[in-house]
């Protein structure tokens with residue numbers, strides 16, 4: 690089972706596929722600043738029920754407070770004197786409105802596929818914030834967007850005209866599915882050579898997890914950042930099971946699996962201080 694993008698635990702999850710757009714800019718300072726955006730693959734992410742519920746509830750509570758205050762201020766604005774002389778019913782009414790809004794937000798957040806796609810996207814982008822690479826996540830799914838307008842206003846701000854092209858060439862035609870399928874088959878077909886030994890299963894699991902984490906953050910992790918925690922957790926697990934030697938083995942296999950430029954070095958640094966590891 691895949692792991693939750695937020696807490697890393699294996700629990701029942703919601704799945705969301707994304708097309709990945711990488712954005713890069715050249716120029717600036719006097720010259721014309723030119724931004725290019727191009728399609729660079731697809732990713733699948735999952736979030737567990739607990740994490741989604743927490744996030745949705747937090748949003749719903751804010752919505753409740755906001756609507757309560759807005760409703761009360763609105764009534765003061767509209768019926769100023771009446772509210773001043775007879776405040777209580779207005780307060781009660783405002784709170785009731787707030788509660789209704791909060792419950793609606795909660796229900797919509799858990800059951801609307803579109804809202805859920807947006808939340809999962811938030812989880813993923815929060816997690817990748819620290820990476821240098823400017824990656825834009827475009828949620829895709831069966832009948833997620835009814836029109837081009839709905840797609841273009843769904844929360845992703847494209848700098849270039851790529852949005853319209855994406856819609857007409859990939860979203861509307863369903864070709865996005867091929868991109869997702871291709872990306873998934875790439876990760877499934879990955880084989881890593883793990884030496885025989887008592888820790889083979891653990892090594893396999895840990896290296897796969899490291900590769901997965903780094904695939905999501907191809908720019909590497911900042912040491913000690915929250916995003917690096919799952920990477921450190923893997924290191925600790927290895928250290929507990931087999932000490933420095935097992936960590937060294939896992940690092941070697943990770944490096945040999947060509948994770949990407951500089952990532953083996955990044956792993957060394959992120960693991961600094963775990964057991965006998967000095968990066």
Ligand SMILES: [Zn+2]
Pocket residue numbers: 693694695696697698736737738739740741
């Ligand atoms: Zn979770």
